[in-house]
Amino acid sequence: MPGLLLEQKHGGRVAGVDEVGRGPLAGPVVAAAVVFGAGVPHDLAAIIDDSKKLKPALREAIAARLPKVAGVEIGVGAASCNEIDRLNIYHAAHLAMLRAVARLPRVPDHVLVDGNKMPDFGCSAQAVVGGDGISLSIAAASIVAKVLRDRIMTRLDARWPHYGWARNAGYGTDAHQQGLERAGISPHHRKTFGSVRLRMSMILTEEQV
Structure with a gap:
């Protein structure tokens, strides 16, 4: 389980940073930064882990509790699908x-x-x-970023219901691919990614014929 050894080694106000959403075909990449300025309650430290290892309900519960912990500071940032297409995902994740x-x-x-x-x-x-399996600050950041991005994709799903984003978070599942077949490319798709890029190429080719 993650701990505070790295934070204590450096001393002062140490921010753990992580991002989520590098791989999906749609939606932003989201990052979070978390500072534990006064330590972590033992019961909370016992359940904080890499967000990918936690069930959604537990991630939500931890994300809701973190802002209430004394000394905790949280910052969040994102890069849009347009920025991802323009900069590439590596640089867009760093921007977030x-x-x-x-x-x-x-x-x-x-x-x-x-x-x-x-x-x-x-x-x-x-x-x-x-780091999300070593540092409590990074693990907490991974949870905050994951919860925030899932909420964003759920809200987008309400407006663009063809792709199943509330369930697949924008990843290229069968349901998402079927939605692309039926409804085409939305403004929230990453046009330089995988099957979306291929569909864009097909559209451009058809326009040129």
Whole structure:
């Protein structure tokens, strides 16, 4: 389970940062930054983990509780599907991370980022491979980002119901692919991704004939 060893090693206000949504065919990439300024209650620390390992109801419960914990600071940021198409997903994910850290109440003394690459935050920072299974701050950020992005995709599903986004979060499931067959490409699809890119190529080819 994640702990606070990395945060305690660096000292000061340490922000854990993670993002979700690199792989889907639709929707934004979302990042969160979490600072535990006064530690973590034991019962909460016992259930915080990599968001991918947690059931949705538990993720929701943790995300709802985090803002109520003394000393906790949370910043969130996103990059749109248009920014993803323009910048590529790698740079768009870094942009979302930068926005998340920028929306913290204060600049952190150090940043811990899940993964092996990170943007320039303008402060001391460290990339941590598998960080959401090591650092409580990063794991909490992964939960906040996942819950927020799932909510965004659920809201988009209400307006664009053909693709099953409330269930698949924009990933290329069979239901999503069938929705693309029936309804075509929406404004919230990433036009440089997978089957969406192929459909865009087909449309452009047909227009040229």
